[in-house]
Amino acid sequence: MPIAQSSPLERSSCNFTSSLDQKLAIAKRSSHEGVVAGAKAAAAAAVATAIPTVASARMVPWARANLNPTAQALIVSTVAGMAYFIVADKTVLAKARQNSFNNNNSNN
Numbered sequence: 001m002p003i004a005q006s007s008p009l010e011r012s013s014c015n016f017t018s019s020l021d022q023k024l025a026i027a028k029r030s031s032h033e034g035v036v037a038g039a040k041a042a043a044a045a046a047v048a049t050a051i052p053t054v055a056s057a058r059m060v061p062w063a064r065a066n067l068n069p070t071a072q073a074l075i076v077s078t079v080a081g082m083a084y085f086i087v088a089d090k091t092v093l094a095k096a097r098q099n100s101f102n103n104n105n106s107n108n
Contacts (some may be wrong), residue, residue: 007058022048029098031092034087034088034092035087037091038088038104040087042080042084042087044083045079045080045083046077046079048079049079053072053075080106
């Protein structure tokens, strides 16, 4: 009795599943790269913001009177959060654009 070959529908379904798995792996990798880049940017922004904020709160009379520790922490955390989301978003979009161009070139 001969071995039954898989139908074209089954083969295309298998290719679709592997293609979907590949796309999912690429998406996970690019989002991870975005998280790492965002975390690095947030750390750098926090340090770059904390130094002048704390220094001005100690030296400038207006800042000494108006910037309590909560306000200083709010300034630093806001800048760090903005840096994280901006850099992570730009990184993920750049990877998506790069993968889109790579897929278009491989299909041609």
